[in-house]
Amino acid sequence: MQDALADLAWLVEMGADEVLEDAPINRFEEAAETPPAPVRGPSPAPNANPAPVAALDAAPASTQLAQAAPDLDALRSAMAAFEGCALKHGARNLVFSDGQAAARVMIVGEAPGREEDRIGKPFVGRSGQLLDAMFAAIGLSRGAEDPTQALYITNTLPWRPPQNRDPSSDEIALMKPFLLRHIALADPQVLVLMGNPASKTLLETTTGITRLRGTWAEVMGRPALPMFHPAALLRDPSKKALAWADLLSLKAKLETL
Secondary structure, rough: OOHHHHHHHHHHHOOOOOOOOOOOOOOOHHHHHHHOOOOOOOOOOOOOOOOOHHHHHHHHHHHHHHHOOOOOHHHHHHHHHOOOOOHHHOOOOOOOEEEEEOOEEEEEEEOHHHHHHHOOOOHHHHHHHHHHHHHOOOOEEEEOOOOOOOOEEEEOOOOOOOHHOOOOOHHHHHHHHHHHHHHHHHHOOOEEEEHHHHHHHHHHOOOOOHHHHOOOEEOOOOEEEOOHHHHHHHOHOOOOHHHHHHHHHHHHHHHHH
């Protein structure tokens, strides 16, 4: 009895102060009954940047549809029928273009906002009003019938992202074939790239618009001028002086073409 008490005292001192089962457990027997784990080969290394399956599946379709469009009306119909971009299902309207399709100057914006989505045209609301005033100052208008004085306007994406968030790289890559075909069919003399998405997409660069703006580049064999988006000018009016310099540069370029 004394030996049993001594053993119990030793167990308590070592920290075994709880009884989990009334009967002792044979751990060796339990281990023997446990089936061995199956032997598996090495797991494949995870892809650090997996592409969405839907985007991968839809990308060839967007390219084929875009290239097959013989004119702007057909391109608009192809984009309206395209189901590969999830943005379509959360938007009210396809925002295709506005202005004179034969214009010398084609403006490429970012993505539709709430007003653009509601009306179905690019650059409406406060940003659109400011854009109209900016280009009117150098004699250009989306309402002009004369192609030499007209503007043709589209966006990088035709559907509004939820909550006006920035377009994702996958969404832009998916819809880029439509944008390139749009430019080819409209065939403007000059492109104006408004804001980061348009500039980065068409110039294929990661440089931001603050450094790109005002520097002429080339897109599809045409001179292209990156500029601040009117929304950026509304947020920071101090940038308007830079925008005015860009507009004067555009006017001078048009005089040489």
